[in-house]
Amino acid sequence: MASFIEDYALLSDMNTGALVSRAGSIDWFCAPRFDSGAVFTALLGDREDGRWLLAPLESVNPSPVEEVRTERSYRENTFVLQTVWHVGDASVRITDFMPLAGGTSIVRNVEGLTGEVTMLQELNLRFDNGKTTPWATRYEGPIDPATGQPDEDQSMLVGMAGPHALVFRGSPMPEGQYGNHTDTFTVSAGQNFVFSLSYFASNHNPPAPIDYATSLTYALDQWSEWSGLYVNELPEESAQEPEAETGQTPTGNDPAETEISAVRTLPADAGVGGVAASSQQNLRSQDDAAAGVPEIENSNTQALEIDSETYHELVQTSVQPIVPSTPEEIQTQSDDTYREARLRSLLVLRALISRETGGLVGAITTSLPETIGGRRNWDYRFAWLRDVAMAMDVTLVHGHERETAQLRNWILRALANNPRRPHAVYGVAGEKDDLDRRLNLPGYEGSQPVRSGNGSDDSFQGDALGQVLVTFANLRDNGVGEDHLSWPLQKALLNAAADRIGQPDRSIWEIMGDPAVFTHSQVMLWAAFNAGVSAVEEHGMAGDAVLWSECRDTVAREILTRGYNAELNSFVQTYDGFTVDVSLLQLAQVGFVSWDDPRMLGTVEQIEKQLQHPSGMIRRYINRNGFDGFEDQDPPHFAASLWLAEQYIRSGREAEGRRLLDTVLEAANDLGLMSSEYDFDSNRMTGNFPHSLAHIALIRVVEALGI
Structure with missing residues (x-):
């Protein structure tokens, strides 16, 4: 069953969005546009209709001993969501956001703060508003010469159905088949686990892995830059001419850059x-x-x-x-x-x-x-x-x-x-x-x-x-x-x-x-x-x-x-x-x-x-x-x-x-x-x-x- 509507947080890349519940489940996500078919549709059904759950195991199977509490907020003036889970005396922080530089992706980072917390990850992939379950294939990373084993950090799970495809990256990789994948792992203080899910057209190769630090910094900067353009109008008696705006250097990647000339500089009043x-x-x-x-x-x-x-x-x-x-x-x-x-x-x-x-x-x-x-x-x-x-x-x-x-x-x-x-x-x-x-x-x-x-x-x-x-x-x-x-x-x-x-x-x-x-x-x-x-x-x-x-x-x-x-x-x-x-x-x-x-x-x-x-x-x-x-x-x-x-x-x-x-x-x-x-x-x-x-x-x- 879906959470209450007010329990959801919005993620956005300014082309589509996702909803993350207070319970740690992404229950709604359309890709690659706002009006595309949904990949995660549990909001209008249940877990079998597609979702991505990432939360302490104790929150799903409550223990009579350990109390579970959550705190969440956006990083100031952005849509980068941070949720802190307290499980008894231990705690973890999950950072959720959608990168703003190309493609359609969701990134989730689990950071150990205190003690140890066992996390549950459940990834149920769907296309066409829950109607289609993709064929999922796991691709191992290249062999690490030092260990003779595949490099888990470069492994990926690809789900494909008709024109649609998703690639999941992260370690540990959840196990399963037919689009339903589950795993548990333990996070200790100071540890980080980064997971990403990206949409791409199935006739293309999967997009390159996302660099967490770079994409997070860029997202924070872009949201903060936009909110920094806010004009706080002064009372009429003390109104002043607004200062010139900064941070508007065209990147060449945004179609809107070519449209700016249609609007002249507007007065603050x-x-x-x-x-x-x-x-x-x-x-x-x-x-x-x-x-x-x-x-x-x-x-x-x-x-x-x-x-x-x-x-x-x-x-x-x-x-x-x-x-x-x-x-x-x-x-x-x-x-x-x-x-x-x-x-x-x-x-x-x-x-x-x-x-x-x-x-x-x-x-x-x-x-x-x-x-x-x-x-x-x-x-x-x-x-x-x-x-x-x-x-x-x-x-x-x-x-x-x-x-x-x-x-x-x-x-x-x-x-x-x-x-x-x-x-x-x-x-x-x-x-x-x-x-x-x-x-x-x-x-x-x-x-x-x-x-x-x-x-x-x-x-x-x-x-x-x-x-x-x-x-x-x-x-x-x-x-x-x-x-x-x-x-x-x-x-x-x-x-x-x-x-x-x-x-x-x-x-x-x-x-x-x-x-x-x-x-x-x-x-x-x-x-x-x-x-x-x-x-x-x-x-x-x-x-x-x-x-x-x-x-x-x-x-x-x-x-x-x-x-x-x-x-x-x-x-x-x-x-x-x-x-x-x-x-x-x-x-x-x-x-x-x-x-x-x-x-x-x-x-x-x-x-x-x-x-x-x-x-x-x-x-x-x-x-x-x-x-x-x-x-x-x-x-x-x-x-x-x-x-x-x-x-x-x-x-x-x-x-x-x-x-x-x-x-x-x-x-x-x-x-x-x-x-x-x-x-x-x-x-x-x-x-x-x-x-x-x-x-x-x-x-x-x-x-x-x-x-």
């Missing part, structure tokens, strides 16, 4: 999130957007009367005034704690961006259930236009020019498929893949189905289109010029948006129920047109600003008429509705209303009443009558809760924002990683892991605090 600080000043306010558009009082009375009894059972309608927090009320975690959480989240984004293609995956896993035993199981090893655009905003703010260029160019390549029919989701390289396959695996704690592929990518989502255009507006406002490809593609998106006004879709959440006209989707169309108008009027781009302005005002009129419920003083989930969902928190993020607009504050109150868990975290929406195509209700959502925390902070409720941020940080695991949801009934994470959208949202919250 670039905005955060969906709209830059300067861009927010340029966006028309909601009142301006609706100039000349009369508000219709009680426009949703008929919709309320249809189901008012049910509504009043769901929420109370009394309105409490919003009182800004005072400094005396703000007594939560230290600013340093928040900065560290932000830096870890930035590192997670770098770990989930493909160095080869520039695509950001939603997570490295598939089919981890949003509700244990339920059917809300999706493949997150894909790139969402929305997430990539949001990630580009935060890399822009923090001085990561290369990653900003990678993300930008990935979006352009993906949209070039057909910008008049953009999808919400693309493959890691920007390809279209609308096949949703079922894998013959037991599923995480029996949760079915287990999926490979994401069938949602053929559906139009207004939020994806809008977020892309908002982000490109943000780039323009921060000095990033358009090129021969970027602006024509944006114009094609705007033409596509003009055809989608008032059209039903499946919302930002890609529901499986009936399509509807979601207010948030229409607001994102408004944001798209607004970005188009500003491109022409403020940046001199060629385009039909008159048409886009008319479209913008038409959408604004419909949103204020049908997407806002005057009786509730709240925007609503769908036109003419009376319920809310958390996507409405993005209305202020994209500038449709201000953070402290009374209608926005009223929407926040309805979100608190309808969606908030006693912990303070919130659900995405209430699944009334199977609205989203499923019978159950999913747990509170990490990213949604962080959106609410940002709203609190930016509307003067800093104490509440900090408290909610603290709750989220407590729900994250000990390494600062978050999945998509948290089930407070069982005190467990649920959903795919680690979730890029949650980490993007955390970065935004800390930026809102101005630290």
